[in-house]
Amino acid sequence: MEPVIGWTLRVALSLLFAISAWEKVQGFSKFESAMRDYELLPRKLVSIAARALVILEGVVAVALIVTPWAGVGVLGLLAVYCIAIAINLARGRTEIDCGCGGTESKPLSGLLLIRNTLLAIAGLGVLLPISARPIDGQDIFVIGAAVTTISILWSAGGQLSKNARAVRTMEGTR
Amino acid sequence: MTESQLVSHYVLWALVVGLSAVVLVLTRQVGILHERIAPAGALALSSGPEVGEPAPHVDAHALDGTLHHFGALAERSTSQLIFFVSPRCTVCRELQPVVRSITARNNVQLTFASDGDELDHDSFISTHQIDRGDYVVSKELGTQFGIAKLPYAVLIDEEGIVRAQGLINTREHVESLFEAQALGVGSVQEFLQSKEEHSDSKEVHAHGLA
Numbered sequence: 001m002e003p004v005i006g007w008t009l010r011v012a013l014s015l016l017f018a019i020s021a022w023e024k025v026q027g028f029s030k031f032e033s034a035m036r037d038y039e040l041l042p043r044k045l046v047s048i049a050a051r052a053l054v055i056l057e058g059v060v061a062v063a064l065i066v067t068p069w070a071g072v073g074v075l076g077l078l079a080v081y082c083i084a085i086a087i088n089l090a091r092g093r094t095e096i097d098c099g100c101g102g103t104e105s106k107p108l109s110g111l112l113l114i115r116n117t118l119l120a121i122a123g124l125g126v127l128l129p130i131s132a133r134p135i136d137g138q139d140i141f142v143i144g145a146a147v148t149t150i151s152i153l154w155s156a157g158g159q160l161s162k163n164a165r166a167v168r169t170m171e172g173t174r
Numbered sequence: 175m176t177e178s179q180l181v182s183h184y185v186l187w188a189l190v191v192g193l194s195a196v197v198l199v200l201t202r203q204v205g206i207l208h209e210r211i212a213p214a215g216a217l218a219l220s221s222g223p224e225v226g227e228p229a230p231h232v233d234a235h236a237l238d239g240t241l242h243h244f245g246a247l248a249e250r251s252t253s254q255l256i257f258f259v260s261p262r263c264t265v266c267r268e269l270q271p272v273v274r275s276i277t278a279r280n281n282v283q284l285t286f287a288s289d290g291d292e293l294d295h296d297s298f299i300s301t302h303q304i305d306r307g308d309y310v311v312s313k314e315l316g317t318q319f320g321i322a323k324l325p326y327a328v329l330i331d332e333e334g335i336v337r338a339q340g341l342i343n344t345r346e347h348v349e350s351l352f353e354a355q356a357l358g359v360g361s362v363q364e365f366l367q368s369k370e371e372h373s374d375s376k377e378v379h380a381h382g383l384a
Contacts, residue, residue, distance in 0.1 A: 028319050037262055045299075097264045145187040152194040159201040166208035
């Protein structure tokens with residue numbers, strides 16, 4: 001794999017997990033109650049599991065910068081999230097908060113599964129062997145610019161899905 | 175790379191970053207527009223009794239065994255707010271202290287109504303310190319009032335007439351129910367309709383429900 005692409009994926013994923021972990025720490029009680037609503041774990045285990053997930057996200061964020069093997073952690077976390085979401089979608093419980101972090105509640109939807117699958121593909125990309133081409137200043141510029149663009153487009157995507165929900169609520173009331 | 179290619183490369187990256195920033199700002203603005211045009215009050219969605227009609231008569235037991243009478247035949251000295259909740263719904267949990275403080279301020283009797291698994295209710299009540307006597311679990315109540323979405327609130331006056339009702343997601347929505355009762359309009363839809371009919375008095379009404 002071309003090192004510029006490999007590094008872009010690693011830095012972008014690392015940023016994503018770092019922000020996600022930070023948001024969950026900020027709103028920890030909200031994250032905990034969201035996890036309780038998933039109804040997959042006995043109540044007593046939820047608070048331990050919630051802490052473990054936040055710590056794991058933080059560890060994966062740091063590890064991504066250190067080693068490409070962190071891709072395994074990315075895949076593992078995303079697999080857990082996808083299974084948890086899919087089970088509750090199958091139960092028809094779309095009204096619960098996804099616990100994705102942030103101050104606003106976000107309901108479960110198939111879109112989350114697609115999003116997480118795309119992230120998992122990026123996680124797989126991280127695991128591919130990187131070619132030995134040395135990185136110069138030019139490459140670092142491209143990596144920085146690409147990560148910036150991805151971050152901006154990521155938040156635009158989040159805003160778009162929020163707008164889509166607003167449109168749906170509006171249609172439901174007309 | 176030649177020098178001109180290099181320059182082009184930097185210029186293009188600058189444009190790509192700039193362009194995505196513009197896209198982000200645009201989506202944000204669309205989001206803000208949605209917030210502006212969204213109704214500011216509680217939305218009436220129920221297929222049950224309309225505002226102004228007598229509430230259906232239902233008897234239901236609270237968790238501590240007290241029998242509650244709902245509807246037109248029940249004698250009462252104050253208005254009553256039935257707050258339909260589910261222990262699983264996040265908004266219900268976030269909103270219950272708000273509903274409690276607003277009903278207390280307006281001197282309205284508050285009753286929580288829910289259905290489903292007993293265990294869920296127990297932990298919901300103990301976490302939020304709700305009086306077991308104010309918490310009714312009854313499927314019939316929800317059916318009679320035609321509740322489809324939660325959290326939903328129905329405001330009933332002393333005579334058992336439904337005065338306001340709606341889906342409530344924010345403090346403003348809860349307050350809009352009491353505003354609606356004071357103004358004599360049943361719901362946001364009714365208010366918007368009357369606004370269209372009397373566009374002259376728009377200003378006055380807009381301050382009333384905003």
